[in-house]
Amino acid sequence: MKTKTGIVTALCAIFFFCSCGKKDESILRLGYLQSDLHHLPAFVALDKGFFAEQGLTVQVGGVFRAGPEEMSAFGAGELDFGYVGQAPATAAYFNGVADIQFIALVNREGSAIVTRSDGTLTSVKNLAGKTVAIPGHATMQDFLLRRALHNSGMNFQDIRPIVLKPPEMLQALEQKNIDAYIAWQPYPALALTTQSARVLMDSSDIWNDHPCCVLIAQRSLCTRQPGSIKKIHAAHEKACDFIAAHPDEAIAIAMKYTSMDRSVLVEALRHIKYTGGLDKTMSREFVDFLKNQNYIKNTAYTDERFLNMFFNE
Amino acid sequence: MSLVIKNLCKAFADPETGVQTPVLDTISLTVESGGFVSIIGPSGCGKTTLLRIIAGLEAASSGEILINGSAPVEPWKHVGFVFQEYALFPWRRVWENIAFGLEMNGMPLSERRERAMDIIARFGLEGSHDRYPRELSGGMKQRVAIARTMITDPAIVLLDEPFGALDSQTRGQMRRFLLDVWQRSHTTILFITHSIDEAVFLSQRVIGLSRRPAACSLELNIDLPYPREVTTTRFNDYRSKIITFLDDQKD
Amino acid sequence: MKPKIIFPALILLLWQLCTLLGFFSEGKVPSPLQILAALYELAIYGLPQGNTLLLHCLSSIERVGIGFVLALAAAIPLGIICGASRLLREMLTPVIETIRPIPPLAWIPLAILWFGIGLKSAAFIIFLGCFFPILLSTMSGVVSVDPVLVSAAQTLGASRKQIFLKVLLPGSTPSIYTGLRIGLGIGWMTLVAAEFTGVKSGYGLGYMIMTARDIQRSDMVIAGMAVIGLTGFVLDSLLRMLESRALRWR
Numbered sequence: 001m002k003t004k005t006g007i008v009t010a011l012c013a014i015f016f017f018c019s020c021g022k023k024d025e026s027i028l029r030l031g032y033l034q035s036d037l038h039h040l041p042a043f044v045a046l047d048k049g050f051f052a053e054q055g056l057t058v059q060v061g062g063v064f065r066a067g068p069e070e071m072s073a074f075g076a077g078e079l080d081f082g083y084v085g086q087a088p089a090t091a092a093y094f095n096g097v098a099d100i101q102f103i104a105l106v107n108r109e110g111s112a113i114v115t116r117s118d119g120t121l122t123s124v125k126n127l128a129g130k131t132v133a134i135p136g137h138a139t140m141q142d143f144l145l146r147r148a149l150h151n152s153g154m155n156f157q158d159i160r161p162i163v164l165k166p167p168e169m170l171q172a173l174e175q176k177n178i179d180a181y182i183a184w185q186p187y188p189a190l191a192l193t194t195q196s197a198r199v200l201m202d203s204s205d206i207w208n209d210h211p212c213c214v215l216i217a218q219r220s221l222c223t224r225q226p227g228s229i230k231k232i233h234a235a236h237e238k239a240c241d242f243i244a245a246h247p248d249e250a251i252a253i254a255m256k257y258t259s260m261d262r263s264v265l266v267e268a269l270r271h272i273k274y275t276g277g278l279d280k281t282m283s284r285e286f287v288d289f290l291k292n293q294n295y296i297k298n299t300a301y302t303d304e305r306f307l308n309m310f311f312n313e
Numbered sequence: 314m315s316l317v318i319k320n321l322c323k324a325f326a327d328p329e330t331g332v333q334t335p336v337l338d339t340i341s342l343t344v345e346s347g348g349f350v351s352i353i354g355p356s357g358c359g360k361t362t363l364l365r366i367i368a369g370l371e372a373a374s375s376g377e378i379l380i381n382g383s384a385p386v387e388p389w390k391h392v393g394f395v396f397q398e399y400a401l402f403p404w405r406r407v408w409e410n411i412a413f414g415l416e417m418n419g420m421p422l423s424e425r426r427e428r429a430m431d432i433i434a435r436f437g438l439e440g441s442h443d444r445y446p447r448e449l450s451g452g453m454k455q456r457v458a459i460a461r462t463m464i465t466d467p468a469i470v471l472l473d474e475p476f477g478a479l480d481s482q483t484r485g486q487m488r489r490f491l492l493d494v495w496q497r498s499h500t501t502i503l504f505i506t507h508s509i510d511e512a513v514f515l516s517q518r519v520i521g522l523s524r525r526p527a528a529c530s531l532e533l534n535i536d537l538p539y540p541r542e543v544t545t546t547r548f549n550d551y552r553s554k555i556i557t558f559l560d561d562q563k564d
Numbered sequence: 565m566k567p568k569i570i571f572p573a574l575i576l577l578l579w580q581l582c583t584l585l586g587f588f589s590e591g592k593v594p595s596p597l598q599i600l601a602a603l604y605e606l607a608i609y610g611l612p613q614g615n616t617l618l619l620h621c622l623s624s625i626e627r628v629g630i631g632f633v634l635a636l637a638a639a640i641p642l643g644i645i646c647g648a649s650r651l652l653r654e655m656l657t658p659v660i661e662t663i664r665p666i667p668p669l670a671w672i673p674l675a676i677l678w679f680g681i682g683l684k685s686a687a688f689i690i691f692l693g694c695f696f697p698i699l700l701s702t703m704s705g706v707v708s709v710d711p712v713l714v715s716a717a718q719t720l721g722a723s724r725k726q727i728f729l730k731v732l733l734p735g736s737t738p739s740i741y742t743g744l745r746i747g748l749g750i751g752w753m754t755l756v757a758a759e760f761t762g763v764k765s766g767y768g769l770g771y772m773i774m775t776a777r778d779i780q781r782s783d784m785v786i787a788g789m790a791v792i793g794l795t796g797f798v799l800d801s802l803l804r805m806l807e808s809r810a811l812r813w814r
Contacts, residue, residue: 003574068778075592092780097592131764137612138779162681162764163775172762177681294605294613295779368719389721400716404734404813414720417730445813465720 029061031070031082035258037186037268038107038213039083041239043257050238054231074098081217087139089216094296099219102311104233106213110272111203112188115180124152133164133181138295140212141182148206186268193264211282237276314381314468316344321376336362338526347499351512354522355562360505364471368394393467397474399454401446407457408442414465432460452483469501513551514541521558531558594783602783611772623767624755631690632751639698647706664696669757681762693754694747701743705736741807752796
């Protein structure tokens with residue numbers, strides 16, 4: 001009797017898990033991160049109608065507080081394409097959570113190590129023995145911090161890392177719970193405006209031209225609608241060009257989507273390079289980092305094939 | 314020690330309306346030192362309240378209680394109480410229950426354990442000293458309760474229908490047991506019961522309380538030698554007198 | 565074989581089968597074997613590397629232990645006093661009933677402000693979870709102590725303090741133990757929320773799950789959840805053993 005009930009329950013569970021959502025094929029659902037300045041091209045493309053210009057019907061499928069959440073949405077099939085950090089996208093792909101392809105870069109650089117202005121830390125070497133906050137393990141910022149330490153002849157074990165969300169980092173710094181933090185713009189710029197913090201090192205000095213956020217899409221979309229992918233790429237590149245050519249308007253759009261002060265955004269934008277294109281070499285470096293740290297499982301596929309499947313060219 | 318109650322009155326005030334309900338109406342009675350007096354009366358007439366006032370658990374509205382001629386400041390020093398529900402502490406073993414009063418008084422552990430084991434032997438409770446109350450029969454529990462009271466050598470012992478919850482055979486045993494305890498210790502006893510047989514069997518004098526507000530309506534000397542035969546004519550005479558009294562109270 | 569072993573074993577078997585047949589995608593619904601493999605990884609290699617499962621577990625137990633012990637040290641005496649005094653009960657009940665429904669999670673910003681990041685703020689969150697069940701059970705335990713026992717103690721010469729310690733406290737222990745078990749259960753469930761306050765030491769089961777989630781390792785997430793569930797069960801069993809020893813007299 002109990003066995004029968006068990007089988008029925010299990011069957012119900014299977015149906016639940018296998019249920020697919022129906023959607024209208026012509027509407028493309030876009031995802032991006034809340035108030036994330038790195039995703040400015042998305043805001044610009046939406047605001048100026050660049051997607052519509054290309055003949056695409058784009059809907060905002062979700063606004064997320066963090067990369068992993070957005071990747072879960074991709075895994076659940078709720079998004080078609082989106083702007084997200086390279087780190088969560090890579091981890092999600094290689095851990096089998098979401099079958100996506102890396103269409104284009106979104107920005108390079110745009111992070112910084114921040115410390116108290118009245119503190120004694122003047123260089124990365126001084127971070128030895130100190131508590132440094134990172135936005136998460138396996139993030140690009142985690143990787144950047146390790147590179148910075150390595151460049152100064154130090155080890156990750158020489159510091160005490162702690163994971164905090166970027167909005168909490170400044171307060172923790174001011175209350176002396178941490179000695180320094182590394183975060184993406186505009187959080188370093190925000191810290192500067194308070195006068196209580198200063199930048200120890202910009203990420204451009206840690207790993208010049210490093211990729212940060214990427215444009216991804218469901219692999220199924222790439223195979224079924226390669227034309228749409230080209231159009232998305234075109235709209236994205238137009239948005240990047242627009243930001244370079246019309247900074248004031250770009251800042252106005254940024255203010256609308258991030259609710260940050262103009263002065264903060266002006267400062268932050270100085271450190272971000274928006275771009276299209278792909279960068280396989282640097283991306284590979286990041287994949288290797290994740291593998292070394294055991295953040296990516298060993299998969300059944302050979303590394304090369306899987307890696308190549310990652311990039312849409 | 315003798316117990317003298319003079320014109321004791323007690324009224325309960327309703328906490329919300331303030332209306333006074335008289336419960337005890339000018340009770341006066343005396344128990345000589347070493348005497349055994351029973352109180353009998355209809356249910357709810359205030360017998361328990363009377364005992365609680367004597368024990369110091371409640372205050373009288375007016376009147377006096379004299380123990381050996383003076384009003385005690387700390388009644389518990391002289392007065393012991395045996396409850397109908399045994400009131401044994403379930404988390405304490407038998408010997409620990411019995412030693413409770415000694416413990417409250419500050420007696421050291423080894424001494425009070427010795428005293429407890431001694432009274433356990435005298436009261437026929439050997440072998441049960443480490444048991445918990447839930448493991449005991451009703452009769453044994455009440456013996457433990459009586460031992461707990463007697464171990465502090467109280468001058469006066471109040472018993473509130475102590476055998477009411479027991480079956481008749483055990484009741485018979487317990488009556489003889491109590492009689493034995495009293496005769497050996499010569500303590501003064503005031504005993505509440507519903508059982509007429511019990512009252513006549515045990516006490517030197519029976520006092521009957523009327524319905525609320527209770528007053529002493531009957532005082533009967535039981536002039537029989539101990540141990541008493543329940544089947545004799547004289548026993549029956551006393552019994553009839555009490556039955557008549559109780560019947561009157563019903564109207 | 566007992567039904568309570570057969571039923572879960574059957575579910576696991578069915579689950580593994582479904583994954584093999586491809587009903588579930590491995591990344592989203594890891595199979596039982598994958599979860600076991602993840603458990604092994606967590607135990608031997610750790611997440612982040614070097615931070616093994618055992619250390620995470622002990623660190624979490626430490627946090628919950630501190631919060632729990634502080635809670636019972638505060639709640640039991642307060643509960644006994646409030647249980648014994650009607651006036652105090654009436655004064656404090658509205659305050660207690662207003663604060664109690666606030667979920668511990670909501671206290672996190674204040675906790676960080678008051679205690680900084682680390683063990684103290686996490687223990688505080690757990691303290692809040694444990695405190696109220698223990699307080700309320702102690703209070704109701706005292707209130708339900710048979711008044712005749714208090715009378716008996718009085719006739720045997722017990723002072724007010726002795727009545728508290730020798731009658732009310734032991735008399736309410738069954739209720740207190742119930743409160744302790746509920747409190748520990750809630751405190752343990754609050755663990756993951758508590759570790760959101762920021763884990764300075766880098767150890768903790770909630771922290772481990774968060775990291776697993778950040779790197780999209782759902783097999784590790786589920787393995788972590790299983791460990792949390794199992795540890796909670798073990799802690800509760802220990803408490804129950806203590807309870808049955810202490811309440812032998814029942």
